[in-house]
Amino acid sequence: MFGAGGIGGDGGLGGGGDGGAGGAGGAAGLVASSGGSGGAGGFSQGGTGGAGGDGGKGTMLGCGGVGGVGGSSLLGDGGAGGNGGNSGLVLGTGGAGGAGGQAATNNSGPGVGGDGGHGGAAGLLSVGGNGGNPGTGPTLGGAGTAGSSSPLQPVFSAVNTPAEALLGRPLIGNGANAAPGSGQNGAPGGILLGDGGAGGSGGPGHVNGGAGGLAGLMGTGGPGGAGAGVGGSDAAGTGGMGGHGGLIGGNGGVGGAGGAASSGTGGDGGRGGIAGLLGAGGAGGAGGAAVSDTGAGGTGGRGGTAGLLAGLVGAGGGHGGTGGFGHTHGGDGGAGGNASPVSGFGGAGGTGGGNSDSTGTSGTGGTGGNAGLLYGAGGAGGDGGFNDAPGGTGGTGGHGGDAGWVASSGGIGGTGGFGDVGGGGGAGGDATLLGCGGIGGTGGYGTIGDGGDGGHGGAAGDLLGNGGAGGAAGQGATSGAVGGDGGNAVTIGNGGNGGNGDQGVTAGNGTGGHAGLLVGQMGIDGKP
Incomplete structure (x- = not known):
């Protein structure tokens, strides 16, 4: 009945091959809910950037999800933007198409920018989504087409003409996209109904992407523009912030992707937009990659905050963006957006960026967003980034977000990244008053060395609840790793079980958490 569609995951990195495609957003519930945004396409060094995922569709009363931005490419073509999801059948807005990815970000050689995605179709009392902006590069990509209009569009046009003359803004309609x-x-959307326009991507003299436009009373905030990729040792542009969602209904806009860099630092992803009263926060943009031996990846953008009453319709904070790949340092994943101050779940943290230098550092997973004050689960911590260099260590998983006061659990800690030595799992989030601590993240896989240690379980609620279980140690090829300790109970409740250790001479098990002061049992130690 209610609930926002899930956000599609970002596509993976492509080395000499193509970047991975972003995942599709989930469909919305029937009433007062929006489809999830599509995931961003993955970056490619020598091939074509990955295609952005399609936005999820609205169902009856709600907005279609925004298509994911296409992945950029250092030497090749940009990926195509994802298509926006269709509007709800009765009322809503079609999702905007995702922008095409940037081509030849080192500013040399041939390359064609990715095509923008197509906007989602309108319903009866609806507006079709804007087409996505074309990706930039030596040759500009094609612009996406706008979604089909409502059969009542002639009526909308008639009321818009005097409103624009008087107020400088239509009553019903989308804001215009800024130029690539x-x-x-x-530009802002219509006062009553309409999505914000997409921010323009960065370019010469202005490398940062523009912010997405504000939505109207109902509508989705515009996607932030992608930061410009740069050659040489300069830092790439930062992605623009997603626009604010509609005052009553509509999700915050997706943050723009950070630009890719040759020898400098990849740009940070833009922050997801803040939602309206009943909407979900926008997803943070992916951090830009850096492909030289001296470059560091950009940090993923933070997810947007959910609307004040979003928890009542199953909406929460936006997911954090994936950190960018870097040789010296993978970018950290963006933190998940917080839920409404009243109730709802926190957004998941973004995955840390990968690294391919044995002396470098892989990105840490983003921290999960905190739940609403009254009830709601904390967001899961993001997984740590990989390290594929000989002797390299995977990134640490992100910390789970903290829970609401009543009948809620802390978020699960992120899994450690794989490498010759696995990264440690993230700690589970804490409960607050009545609830259980989050489970600690599993340690990362160690290909020739130790696996990563498991994350510690989160603490139970102060009055009632069990501590979270410690995460299992990651599998390794040598001496083994230690499981995470279980979380402690406080007043009434059981301690969390300790995580199992890996097999090996020095492997160790996690210790069970303490029992509650009044009633409860000690958690069971993990097995070595």
Whole structure:
């Protein structure tokens, strides 16, 4: 009945091959809910950037999800943007198409920017989604087409004409997209109904992407523009912030992807937009990659905060963006967005960026967003980034978000990244008053060395609840790793079980958490 569709995952990194495609957003519930945004396409060094995922569809009363931005490429073509999801059948807005990815981000050689995604179709009392902006590069990609309009569009046009003359803004309709390469902000949507326009991607003289436009009373905030990729040792542009969602209904806009860099630092992803009253926070943009031996990846953007009453319709904070790949340092995943101050779940943290230098550092997974004050689960911590260099260590998983006061659990800690030595799992989030601590993350796989240690379980609620179980140690090829300790109970409740250790001479088990002061049992130690 209620509930926002899930956000599609970002596509993976492509080395000499193509970047991975972003996942599709989930469909919305029937009423007052929006489809999930599509995931961003993955970056490619020598091939084509990955295609952005399609946005999830609205169902009856709600907005379609925004298509994911296409992945950029250092030497090849940009990926195509994902298509926006269709509007709800009765009322809503079609999702905007995702922008095409940037081509030839080192500013040399041939390359064609990715095509923008197509906007989602309108319903009866609806507006079709804007087409996605074309990706920039030596040759500009094609712009996406706008979604089909409502059969009542002639009526909308008639009421818009005097409103625009008087107020400078239509009553019903989407804001215009800013031009590609301009770094300008998208225009606001119609006062009553309409999505914000997309921010323009960065370009020469203005490398940062523009912010997405504000939505109207109902509508989705515009996607932030992608930061410009740069050659040489300069830092790439930062992605623009997603626009604010509609005052009553509509999700925050997706943050723009950070630009890719040759020898400098990849740009940070833009922050997801803040939602309206009943909407979910926008997803943070992916951090830009850096492909030289001296470059570091950009940090993923933080997820947007959910609307004040979003928890009542199953909406929560936006997911954090994936950190960018870097040789010296993979970018950290963006933190998940917090839920409404009243109730709802926190967004998941973004995955840390990969690394391919044995002396470098893989990105840490983003911290999960905190739940609403009254009830709701904390967001899961993001997984740590991989390290594929000889002797390299995977990144640490992110910490789970903290829970609401009543009948809620802390978020699960992120899994450690794989490497010759696995990264440690993230700690589970803590409960607050009545609830259980989050489970600690599993340690990362160690290909020729130790696996990563498991994350510690989160603490139970102060009055009632069990501590979270410690995460299992990651599998390794040598001496083994230690399981995480179980979380402690406080007043009434059981301690969490300790995580199992890996097999090996020095492997160790996690210790069970303490029992509650009044009633409860000690957690069971993990097995070595």
